[in-house]
Amino acid sequence: MNKGDSELIKHSMLENGFTETDNEETADICIFNTCSVREHAEKRALAKISIARSRKAAGKKLVVVAGCMAQRIGEDLVLKGKADLAVGPYQSPELGAIVRSHTKKDKSRIFLSQTEADFAERINFDLVKNKDIYPWHKWVTITHGCENFCAYCIVPYVRGKLISFPSEKILNYIKELAAEGIIEITLLGQNVNQYGQDCGEIPFYQLLEKTAAIKGLKKINFLTSHPMDFNSAIADVIKDNRNISRSIHLPLQSGSNPVLKAMNRKYTLSDYYRIIDTLKSKLDDFSVSTDLIVGFPGETDSDFRNTLKAVTDIRYDEAFMYAYSPREGTPAFTIKEELTRTEKIERLNELIALQRKISLEKRESRINRIELVIAEKSSRRSADEVSGKTFLNHTVVFNGSSADIGKESRVEITDVKGSTLVGKKIP
Ligand code: SF4
Structure with missing residues (x-):
């Protein structure tokens, strides 16, 4: 769910004139789209938020906490100065407009409404x-x-x-x-x-x-x-x-x-x-x-x-x-x-x-079977191998190149290594 919401958040940021960086340390704005299901996930998010916050002294960083943990404890995080903005799941797909407005004039910092009127469109x-x-x-x-x-x-x-x-x-x-x-x-x-x-x-x-x-x-x-x-x-x-x-x-x-x-x-x-x-x-x-x-x-x-x-x-x-x-x-x-x-x-x-x-x-039990696989990425071990998931959701590594990624292949399963199937592509 968060992967889907993160794509919407990213889109709304780009639409509002922000650009993406892969360098967290130099970013002007750090957005954490969080999960609350387990305490462990929250602890990890809080540790990352705290690191981003500690870098604020070096520049004018904005630390934004979005998603389920924002809904649960975001107000507290903002009031205690641990984050600048808290945006709950109802509004997170509009995060770009919220941040834009915050940086310009609107100094509201808490967006945790669960009323229907505030629910942001998911199918974009x-x-x-x-x-x-x-x-x-x-x-x-x-x-x-x-x-x-x-x-x-x-x-x-x-x-x-x-x-x-x-x-x-x-x-x-x-x-x-x-x-x-x-x-x-x-x-x-x-x-x-x-x-x-x-x-x-x-x-x-x-x-x-x-x-x-x-x-x-x-x-x-x-x-x-x-x-x-x-x-x-x-x-x-x-x-x-x-x-x-x-x-x-x-x-x-x-x-x-x-x-x-x-x-x-x-x-x-x-x-x-x-x-x-x-x-x-x-x-x-x-x-x-x-x-x-x-x-x-x-x-x-x-x-x-x-x-x-x-x-x-x-x-x-x-x-x-x-x-x-x-x-x-x-x-x-x-x-x-x-x-x-x-x-x-x-x-x-x-x-x-x-x-x-x-x-x-x-x-x-899958050895010797033919599986349909959409390759997702190059294998970590070799440039001549790709990996993907079968229709039974087993990960399989097989011979292939970047040209196979995103395409369906027929793969014969020949072995199992750890929890991964090994196979060879059938031409
Ligand atoms: S309450 Fe939680 S575990 Fe139960 S169905 Fe809903 S999301 Fe799943």
């Missing part, structure tokens, strides 16, 4: 021709915000209510992208499966189907799905359209029903298994990845064993695994933690070891 047709990030790929934000209020999550408080953008506009935007040579897009939302539920728009599966029908698109990804809203209609659309990625990211969070209930996730483990069975029955080849939190308050050893069992049963291709970190302002923050940090890390390490083994086995 000016970006159609902007190819400086990936000339073949675009992030397309289809919803903003979330109202699911998972007990551990700060997002609903900082990004606000669910807002689905008009499908006609989204589809016209994607058509223009495809006409400009974009072959891969990623539909983005905190829970894309909830698209349309706030405003009577078409449901997500129809938006996905209409997107897949747009001429020129070779790969369509979507992030993130919520098990509560993932249904067989979505699986059918994936099955019927070869240009939709076969990689489904479906955050499980915990394999224990009492913990899922305490997390306010609104599905049970059986519901989740049903989705996996549906995917298995409809798709001949797909991967599933997930997010898992260990050590949520109240998680017993037996709850944790149930998570290990679920991971063993489901056999994820990839998992993003974290020890629970309390976020102030969320319902879970007030629940007393019984596990020490060390105990949480012990559980996390056990889970990571299990998942690593499964990830490796899943990758090894």
